[in-house]
Amino acid sequence: MNGSRETDSPILLAEAVSKAYGEQLGCVDISFELWPGEVLAIVGESGSGKTTLLNCLSAQLMPDRGSARYHRRNDGLRDIYAMSEAERRFLMRTDWAFVHQNPRDGLRMNVSAGANVGERLMAVGARHYGDIRARAVDWMEKVEVDTSRIDHFPRTFSGGMQQRLQIARNLVTGPRLVFMDEPTGGLDVSVQARLLDLIRGLVTRLQLSVIIVTHDLAVARLLAHRMMVMRDGRVVEQGLTDQVLDDPQHAYTQLLVSSVLQA
């Protein structure tokens, strides 16, 4: 449409998203805007509703109340919960990407690395083997996975390599909005640092909008422009990352920040 609309509108607009599991609250009345190119971190301890919220926002879970509107390339803001399943799944393999904490959830362990990266291309209609393979090689280089291992199974890869491969697999179709659930969880610190470096580079270069769930405040500080602190399913504090981390206002945020181990 007109060129200005791209930047005039948030890419994702959540209003009062709530999800309960029976008596148990998942997340309550979450509202925020995410703008193109922005990285939003959702932090909080285990059980605070971060993952529930992420699953609601990525339409993998239907919330009880509230709406989430996504700015589609062709027709502007659309409520993702009102879309058909076909439309949602189409978004999921084109405009969106989801990086799981455990690469086993995001990769096919019994097909080769190249096919893992190529799957989304084939899902949107790529039918030229040579092209698909060339793009798989290209993306493996971008995420610094040895391209000579293109025909190896991901289960023979190290944890860090699996995670990088999962990122390549997700980004190959040029998504605009990336959901990440603890992408550096379970990795040792040096591997974590390289992965964060890679993610930061890709996010800047590709102008991605990202919602990243983490319990690691260092990850949030490194990647996120803005952050939301969650506790018991509610957002207790939100703002610019540096502001929240350097000058926490809410008692719980203060506790979180002061709990970080100093090396």
Place this chain on the structure above:
Amino acid sequence: MTRGQTYNFAYLDEQTKRMIRRAILKAVAIPGYQVPFASREMPMPYGWGTGGVQVTASVLGHDDVLKVIDQGADDTTNAVSIRKFFQKTAGVETTTETANASVIQTRHRIPEEELRADQILVYQVPIPEPLRFLEPRETETRTMHALEEYGLMHVKLYEDISRHGHIATTYAYPVRVNARYIMDPSPIPKFDNPKMHRMAALQLFGAGREKRIYAIPPYTQVHSLDFEDHPFEVQQWDQACAICGAEVSFLDEIITDDAGGRMFVCSDTDFCNKRSGSTAA
């Protein structure tokens, strides 16, 4: 009529046959779509063609002439057993000649001779879901069929090329029916895939253990999946049938002795017999 007094016509009771015919009608209406049906226990083990036998029993009439082939041959155990089964339970006429049959039940082959519009070809299917080995969840594969999400099928072909340099799938080669559903053609060699395309005969597929029936109506488009730079190809042999000299048929390699002797012969016995009979005369 030699029909046994103890059996209903073609073994199955009439209610069951009606149920299966309804499934067949739905399958014909939605080419390539797997229709669930209440598969019955048959007096044979799963994997021996229980699905095909139920479909055959449901479409068979008193005037039909039945031919049963297994790997193209009329004289293998499976073919002989099923033919005898219907001789006994339905008392229908049977034949080994493709041209004389009105219903042909098959396992692993399509006859070489072109089929006509007044014939029905019934396939025995072990695993009807072509996406099964890539996606084990039935709920997920059904959704993928419903939404036409077929990228995964090409992942399998991609894997073939990356490992072998060409598409190494030689049988049960996935096809797209009527430009919509992706379908497993049962374990026929890919050599037979082109014969499915716009075939004059009605093609019915029965999977007994998996409880699915699907169909390709006459003159329906059947396209074998491929890549632009790795197009679909069928097997080729650099020799002719050692018995009848045919150069266009699917050949079996037969080991003739313990010293490495071997010969290539037509897998379709009726086709081979006809040709060698006529050339000998």
